[in-house]
Amino acid sequence: MKHLIPDLFSGFKDSDFTCDTCILAKSHRVPYPLSTNKCTTPFTLIHSDVWGPSPITAPSGVRWFVTFIDDCTRMTWLYLLKNKNEVFSCFQSFHKQMKTQFNAQIQILRSDNGGEFVNHDFQTYFQQHGIIHETTCPQTPQQNGVAERKNRHLLETARALLIGAHVPRHHWDDAIVTAVHLINRMPSGVLTFKTPLQVLAQHRPLPSVLVLTPRIFGCVAFVHLHKNQRSKLDPCALRCVFVGYATHQKGYRCYHPPTQRTYVTLDVTFLESELFFHDPSSNSTLQGRYEVKSRIGATWKIKKFSFVQK
Incomplete structure (x- = not known):
C-alpha cells in the first residue's frame, strides 16, 4: 500500500502502523545472530x-x-x-x-x-x-x-x-x-x-x-602377557579388541570378550588391517580363519579352525 499510494503514508513512520492484532497473528522468533566472539584465554x-x-x-x-x-x-x-x-x-x-x-x-x-x-x-x-x-x-x-x-x-x-x-x-x-x-x-x-x-x-x-599415538578403533590387538600372568608353555599374548585410550594412564584399553576383562597397557601389538568383529550383514559367520600345521609321521596335515562370533 505504501508503494501504491505514497501520498497517503507521507508524514508517518513504520512504527505508527503497529497494532496488537498484527503482532498476535504474525509473531515469530527473532533470528539468532551467529556469534564470532571467542575467549583468548583458556578456561575463562x-x-x-x-x-x-x-x-x-x-x-x-x-x-x-x-x-x-x-x-x-x-x-x-x-x-x-x-x-x-x-x-x-x-x-x-x-x-x-x-x-x-x-x-x-x-x-x-x-x-x-x-x-x-x-x-x-x-x-x-x-x-x-x-x-x-x-x-x-x-x-x-x-x-x-x-x-x-x-x-x-x-x-x-x-x-x-x-x-x-x-x-x-x-x-x-x-x-x-x-x-x-x-x-x-x-x-x-x-x-x-x-x-x-x-x-x-x-x-x-x-x-x-x-600424548598417545592414535590407533584404529575395533581392530585386533594382541596384549602382552607378563610372566606372572602365564605359564612357560602358555601363549605370550592375548587376542583382544582395541576399544580406546586410558583417561588417567598412558596406555591403550583392550577388551577380551571371552573373559569380559579390559586391559590397560602399552605392551600391545596392533593388527590395524584386521577388525576383531565380523560384519553382521555378511553371509559368512567366520570371525577369522587360522591354519595350524601338524606333522604325523612323514606327512604334514593342515587343520583349519573357524571362530564364530557369539
Missing part, C-alpha cells in the same frame, strides 16, 4: 551439556555423559554418568583438575536450565569460588550452541566408530570416550585448522598422558 568460559539417557546401558552401568568444553581451545572433557545427579561431583572434579594440571581459574560456566545445573549445590559452589553461571533463556538452546554442536559431533563420531568396526552397541561408552580423544586431536575450522590440543599447548604445558 566453559560450555557444558548433558546427554542421555542412552537406550542401551553400557556394561559399566552408565547411561549418560556430561561434557565440558573450553571456549578458547575447544578442548573437550567428558565424564560418563550412571545418573544425572552425578553432574555436580563431575564438575567439582573437573574444576580441581584444571586448577592442578593447568593452573587455571574457571570464570564462567555456561549451560542450559536443566535441574542438574540449576540447584542449591551448584549455586553454593559458584558463590564460594566466584564462578558466574550463565544459563540459556527458556526454549533457546542456540545460546548453548557450542556444547549442543559438540555433543552432536561426538555422537556422530561414536556412531561411525561402532558401525565401521562392527562393534556391538553396548560398547557405546568406549566409542564416545574414543571420539573425544580423537576430536581433541583433529583440526578445527574455528581454530584456523589447528587441533584443540595444539592450541592448548600454546598456552599451557601438557601432561604426558595426553
